[in-house]
Amino acid sequence: MTDVHIQTAILDMGRRARAAAHELVKLTSEQKNAILLAMADEIDAQQPAILEANAKDLEAAHEKGLTKAMIDRLTLDPKRLKAVADAVREVAALPDPVGEVLSAWTRPNGLRITKKRVPIGVIGIIFESRPNVTTDAASLCFKTGNATLLRGGSEAIHSNVALAAALQTGGERAGLPQDSVQLIPFTDRASVEHMARMDQFMDLIIPRGGKGLIEKVVATARMPVIKHYDGVCHIYVAPSADQDMAVKLILNSKTQKPGVCNALETVLVHESIAKEFYPKLATALREAKVEMRGDSTAVTYLGSDAKAATEEDWSTEYLDLILSLKTISSFSDAVSHINRYGSHHTDSIVTKDRAEAERFMHEVDSAVVLHNASTRFNDGGEFGFGAEIGISTDKLHARGPMGLAELCSYKYLIDGDGQTR
């Protein structure tokens, strides 16, 4: 296929997604949930075909020499596929945010205004190697009444096609409007650009993947993009901190799952407690095999196994058992450091001083700010959202954990009896 043919095919899928979106608003919550359950059942029923498709992807992955970690992310087996289907069932069980009345009031002229939650319309999801994103993203977008255009990476193309087919077959048997869930079968880079420019048919685009992918979408997209960028997360240990609690929170934030965006990357320590606190912390970090990179004061007190941090360390998301440590001389310096070097994702203060905690949470410009708690709590599940499509580092529309409500827009309904201006 030439690029023009690919572009035409993608535009046609967009046009059909828009038409599907207008049908989707007519479904009740009960109808949507029945469709989700039928989708899950079909994933179970199609197990042999899906695993066969996955085997093709795995064969190609071995030939291409993908890393062990990448192959693991790609791999489906009966147990994992069962979990994929069960995740769709869990989405069916969640409350439906669509139709919720957000506010309602009556104007002096008698007009009754109701602000109501509605689907966004058509959502494009661009993702990389994990095939379960196909079903996760599609089920969350469908639950909120949106049509979805999915475009996965080449590594998982056979698995993605098989999973999308199961969603469509199962869903349509239970009344899913045609073209509600479409997988774009092209994996070249140009297809991302064609999607990103199609703002007449797509209301939102969500890139789920590495920085390179997100940057590409941001540079091209004509419609809103919700980004899930890096988390350069901090814990500030204030003079009055419970130091044992600080050690425990730093350890949990850094080591409980180092490869995720809400893991800790930098600790700030007030100079007045440096001499006492750093050695305690060093013992715990050493035991947990965390590499330490500090400023000169930190290195002095942490011990000889601590390395000197460079300027680059302060803005690095290690996603690994590495921690940068900086000594600061005032509360304001802590806030300034976080607002300058951080990624406005998740930052925590450990202090017994309530006023200081409140000032920290007020002045630090991040999606989630915590007091005496692990950074790992910036998470849709931990918030009680039931499901999340990601953690937004944007400030518009969705900030922080993005659940079902954030996959919705709103509209105003006005009821009158002949009012004019």
Place this chain on the structure above:
Amino acid sequence: MTDVHIQTAILDMGRRARAAAHELVKLTSEQKNAILLAMADEIDAQQPAILEANAKDLEAAHEKGLTKAMIDRLTLDPKRLKAVADAVREVAALPDPVGEVLSAWTRPNGLRITKKRVPIGVIGIIFESRPNVTTDAASLCFKTGNATLLRGGSEAIHSNVALAAALQTGGERAGLPQDSVQLIPFTDRASVEHMARMDQFMDLIIPRGGKGLIEKVVATARMPVIKHYDGVCHIYVAPSADQDMAVKLILNSKTQKPGVCNALETVLVHESIAKEFYPKLATALREAKVEMRGDSTAVTYLGSDAKAATEEDWSTEYLDLILSLKTISSFSDAVSHINRYGSHHTDSIVTKDRAEAERFMHEVDSAVVLHNASTRFNDGGEFGFGAEIGISTDKLHARGPMGLAELCSYKYLIDGDGQTR
């Protein structure tokens, strides 16, 4: 100045705006209101200098041969300037949405989560000829704790510089952090591009002007854009409509202020009432000097002064005393027509059938949907918002009238006592 110098200067303004934004969050509502009042007083005090600057713009406008309407939009006089200052005072008097608790809950592990309204950060406003946008946009953005980068058109550059200087001088006397309100003094097209790419320093860009300007910003911007596109607004007259009410609503929606986005452009009439309704409507439209463009049925009943509508008419925003009229054969056709040809802005149904009205408001995919009311009610003032920065045609973050709350983001504050995962 070369383009590189302009780009460097704009980047530097962005960097300073970001720093100002971090200072702005520290201001209380009382401090912000005092600053707004000082800004207004300074506009009054600087009246001679501002009018002198405006005279320079007007002189250039006459030389360039701008239209009478454009010159009128550009013109300031003592009365208009007083209104400009008073509009800033009105913003001071509005309630401050910043700090409002949007929701709060406690998790089973004891974490207390609070979702709080906060400023967005740095907002860029790009506008065309009206100089009062300088003070309107700056006062609304400042009220909500945002730093502002304003970039007006070349026609009003002297007036804009003088007004921005008054805001800064007055504001800073009352404690406005430096660089909170900056006017970009470049009016070339490249300066818009430099702003639109500066996503490290700007969180949102709002183009206020014609379609060409908005398109340019959409194509270039790396940060979110809130768009105020055309309004191709409809009224659907259903079989059970109170026909006198329908005539009254159509007349008001079309003629009360034809040049605005929430004015009516297309009337849809159910075929079962065409013969009875069109002649009544034609009489009223004729009297109001509204040009009629209809499909063949409409033309038959409207009379010989009605023209035949072309396909293009159905998606045209006339902004003038012209109305297109189409006969439709079912409720579904009305909804389909609106969702296809409309601009998802404002659409109204006239009917006595409540179930039909509810279905219309549910299925029509527009920011504001009305029942038995004029389309002119899609307006921040009419909603009771006190002020609006525009009417968004976007579905993300802000849809419909955009008031102070829509100039805010939110953050999550989490209070713990040592919780880990």
